[in-house]
Amino acid sequence: MNNYQIIGTVQGPGKKTGEYIFITSNNDQTKTGEFVYYCFQDKKIIGTITEKAIIRTLPESYLSDPGINPHDIASILGCDLAESELYEVCVSINGYFDTNMNCFINPRISPAPGNKVYLVPDDDLASIINSKKAGQTGSAHVGSLLTRPENNVPVIINVKNLVSTHLAILASTGSGKSYTAGVLLEELLKPYNRAAVMVVDPHNEYDTLKDIESMTEFTEGIYKPFINICPPSKVKVRYSSLTEHDIRYLLPNLSDKMNHYLSLAFKRVSKGNDPDEDSSYQWSIEDLLQELTGLGEDKPEDTGTIEALRWRIGYRLENSRIFNDSKHLPLNNIFKPGQCTVLQLSEIDQTEQQVIVSTILRRINKARMDTHKGYITNQNSESYIPYPVFVLLEEAHRFAPANAPSVSLNVLKTILSEGRKFGLGVGLITQRPGKLDSDILSQCMTQMIMKIINPVDQSTIASSVESAGRQLLDELTSLTRGQVIIAGAAVNTPVLAAIRKRITLHGGETIDAPEYWMEYFDETTAKKRKMDTTALKKADTTEKIKGFSI
Amino acid sequence: MNIGKIIKSSSHLNYKCRIYGKNETRVDITEKDFHFGQFVIIKAFHDKEFIGIIYNSELYNPDYGNFGPRLTNPSDLNYVSIPDFIDETAIIVDIILVGWSENNLTRQETPPWVIPLNAEVAVMSEKEICKFHQDESNRFCMKYYNCILSHTGNFAPQLLLKIIDDLEKITECNQHDKLKLLKQHILWQQTNVKLKV
Numbered sequence: 186m187n188n189y190q191i192i193g194t195v196q197g198p199g200k201k202t203g204e205y206i207f208i209t210s211n212n213d214q215t216k217t218g219e220f221v222y223y224c225f226q227d228k229k230i231i232g233t234i235t236e237k238a239i240i241r242t243l244p245e246s247y248l249s250d251p252g253i254n255p256h257d258i259a260s261i262l263g264c265d266l267a268e269s270e271l272y273e274v275c276v277s278i279n280g281y282f283d284t285n286m287n288c289f290i291n292p293r294i295s296p297a298p299g300n301k302v303y304l305v306p307d308d309d310l311a312s313i314i315n316s317k318k319a320g321q322t323g324s325a326h327v328g329s330l331l332t333r334p335e336n337n338v339p340v341i342i343n344v345k346n347l348v349s350t351h352l353a354i355l356a357s358t359g360s361g362k363s364y365t366a367g368v369l370l371e372e373l374l375k376p377y378n379r380a381a382v383m384v385v386d387p388h389n390e391y392d393t394l395k396d397i398e399s400m401t402e403f404t405e406g407i408y409k410p411f412i413n414i415c416p417p418s419k420v421k422v423r424y425s426s427l428t429e430h431d432i433r434y435l436l437p438n439l440s441d442k443m444n445h446y447l448s449l450a451f452k453r454v455s456k457g458n459d460p461d462e463d464s465s466y467q468w469s470i471e472d473l474l475q476e477l478t479g480l481g482e483d484k485p486e487d488t489g490t491i492e493a494l495r496w497r498i499g500y501r502l503e504n505s506r507i508f509n510d511s512k513h514l515p516l517n518n519i520f521k522p523g524q525c526t527v528l529q530l531s532e533i534d535q536t537e538q539q540v541i542v543s544t545i546l547r548r549i550n551k552a553r554m555d556t557h558k559g560y561i562t563n564q565n566s567e568s569y570i571p572y573p574v575f576v577l578l579e580e581a582h583r584f585a586p587a588n589a590p591s592v593s594l595n596v597l598k599t600i601l602s603e604g605r606k607f608g609l610g611v612g613l614i615t616q617r618p619g620k621l622d623s624d625i626l627s628q629c630m631t632q633m634i635m636k637i638i639n640p641v642d643q644s645t646i647a648s649s650v651e652s653a654g655r656q657l658l659d660e661l662t663s664l665t666r667g668q669v670i671i672a673g674a675a676v677n678t679p680v681l682a683a684i685r686k687r688i689t690l691h692g693g694e695t696i697d698a699p700e701y702w703m704e705y706f707d708e709t710t711a712k713k714r715k716m717d718t719t720a721l722k723k724a725d726t727t728e729k730i731k732g733f734s735i
Numbered sequence: 736m737n738i739g740k741i742i743k744s745s746s747h748l749n750y751k752c753r754i755y756g757k758n759e760t761r762v763d764i765t766e767k768d769f770h771f772g773q774f775v776i777i778k779a780f781h782d783k784e785f786i787g788i789i790y791n792s793e794l795y796n797p798d799y800g801n802f803g804p805r806l807t808n809p810s811d812l813n814y815v816s817i818p819d820f821i822d823e824t825a826i827i828v829d830i831i832l833v834g835w836s837e838n839n840l841t842r843q844e845t846p847p848w849v850i851p852l853n854a855e856v857a858v859m860s861e862k863e864i865c866k867f868h869q870d871e872s873n874r875f876c877m878k879y880y881n882c883i884l885s886h887t888g889n890f891a892p893q894l895l896l897k898i899i900d901d902l903e904k905i906t907e908c909n910q911h912d913k914l915k916l917l918k919q920h921i922l923w924q925q926t927n928v929k930l931k932v
Contacts, residue, residue: 246920253916261913263843263878 193274193302195223198295203278205232205295207302210268217660218681219332220305221276223296230292231305231313232276233678241271279678282313289678307337314680315341325372327365331668331681340682342675344378347631348575348610350674351601355618355646356635361667362614363390364691365633365684366577370394370525373575376405379523381574385542387530388579393690394525402688413526415514417533423513424502425455425467426544434592435540436497442487443494450476469510470503507537514545515567516552520574535583542584543593549574550600553607573608581613582620594622601628619645631673636664738769739828741777741854748845748886750787752856754826769828772897774859774867777830779850784836786859786867790887790894791829830856831887833879834867841867843878861905868902875910892925
């Protein structure tokens with residue numbers, strides 16, 4: 186490609202401040218989101234194409250017969266131009282890129298009419314949009330710029346900014362959000378990042394990441410990543426990790442009296458200990474039930490209420506597969522550099538999922554805070570986490586719903602507002618941004634937005650996501666699978682990118698229902714099914730031949 | 736076949752031609768030889784020819800309006816007494832120049848030269864018309880389209896439709912669909928939209 190390709194001429198300032206309009210006949214290279222520049226005092230003033238309108242075209246009737254090329258008609262009449270259409274292209278000025286400050290500086294002056302407009306060369310663009318180079322520590326090569334030929338301009342996001350200021354992956358179902366998250370996790374586990382990550386996986390989509398362990402791309406020297414798949418059967422939460430609020434959340438519709446006695450019993454059993462303050466102090470469900478029995482003896486008139494409360498606790502907690510007296514997931518097992526823990530939550534009730542996530546997030550937040558401040562120095566303590574961690578939450582709207590109570594919402598709010606200081610990053614993945622708490626969404630400073638059709642979700646994004654330009658957000662409906670708008674702290678400027686191919690298999694493939702149905706009637710399958718389901722023939726009765734039973 | 740001669744011009748592109756009258760040519764000119772939309776060749780210089788199209792006509796009659804008593808002799812006597820009878824009535828046609836040729840090379844563009852008075856105007860043969868409508872790459876072209884729209888006034892759409900009709904009869908079939916589309920375009924413009932130049 187020509188490095189200094191002129192693609193148009195400036196007509197004048199645009200309608201809004203910081204915009205200009207140029208005229209071009211080049212339709213192919215003036216895509217929305219494309220980067221162009223003009224020269225001002227020896228500086229390249231870079232801008233992004235936001236809108237395009239045709240201002241000169243052939244008469245409509247020339248286009249009436251699909252079998253005839255309208256340009257042939259124009260050519261017959263002597264208008265033999267190679268490109269007869271003219272476009273008016275609007276550009277939003279970013280400014281010139283200051284390599285010292287690593288940001289754009291807007292000259293606050295629109296280009297003079299007649300100035301030439303150039304396409305930013307691929308190499309320049311790669312160094313402008315990315316603050317890191319591919320393979321550098323803290324880089325995540327997630328794809329390539331959509332407006333350029335595939336792989337010409339890599340899009341590399343800054344992992345430091347991503348982890349410290351949080352991430353939101355917003356996309357409608359089937360548009361590739363889990364795939365994108367998979368690519369991101371691969372990058373985080375590459376030898377140049379070696380991240381400590383946990384994925385909350387309610388659909389068991391991330392178990393294919395296990396392949397990473399045997400892939401040479403991910404190993405270097407002594408480094409070899411470990412994928413810790415934590416199936417639902419191994420997800421355990423100790424009762425003593427629960428707060429009073431967690432228990433109340435698990436036992437809905439408690440009466441005021443029940444709440445009162447639960448509160449009294451909880452205070453007695455926990456002896457005023459914050460479950461996050463002292464993880465060594467443990468109580469069992471039997472302790473809680475005994476405290477309630479004791480309260481019942483003190484107040485015989487409320488025995489009925491207390492018994493009902495005991496029954497509810499017993500029903501909900503005592504027989505739970507998740508909650509138990511002593512077992513839980515040790516933090517130092519979940520979070521380790523070079524390790525990705527996949528917390529599989531399928532087959533677990535949604536309320537319990539919220540409590541599990543809430544408990545783990547609360548524990549890791551406390552652990553990171555204490556380790557960072559030097560309150561925990563014992564390296565054998567499970568709460569000693571001396572490295573930043575990143576938590577990726579699938580179906581985030583379940584854990585931080587808008588206009589609905591959730592036990593995990595407050596802890597997420599705390600982490601999103603304070604986690605940056607202690608090295609605790611959160612990535613939220615959702616297909617319904619409209620159902621996600623708007624405060625939570627606005628705290629995610631890096632956004633990866635894919636195809637969104639729902640108008641409520643679109644307006645939520647437009648109001649919560651400030652860094653992506655409004656024009657770029659207009660592209661949301663036209664994006665196809667694997668195409669993403671990346672904006673915010675992890676990139677220097679919002680970009681339209683195509684997500685790179687995953688190294689590992691994608692676990693969230695859409696099931697091909699017709700193929701399964703066809704397979705059902707496949708000759709071999711049908712025969713096998715018949716054999717499996719046919720009742721065995723009864724053995725013939727024994728006969729005696731020459732005195733021997735046959 | 737020569738059909739007349741240039742007698743006047745109203746612009747660089749618009750010329751008037753008087754059609755030869757009776758007895759002025761060996762073979763009398765009939766109405767079939769000069770019609771609206773007729774391609775003509777104007778032989779001006781020995782190596783150059785101008786190509787034009789008839790787009791307007793008028794009848795010239797100096798006696799128009801002279802209906803009063805006449806003092807001259809009866810016409811029968813005039814025939815005897817005046818040897819050189821001058822018929823002053825004439826058919827005048829307007830011609831728009833759409834091209835020129837030099838050394839057997841034709842071009843659909845405005846000729847740079849001025850046609851002298853009395854230059855002979857001849858009918859273009861079908862073969863010559865076909866050749867005129869081919870560019871250097873032998874592609875069919877009507878580059879004079881815009882010139883007609885600009886310089887033939889209100890006759891432009893009718894003239895273009897007539898030209899296209901005539902061309903459909905003499906050009907190759909592969910051009911017909913394009914000519915048809917063009918005709919539809921003009922018809923639409925003429926009928927529904929004020930013709931835009």
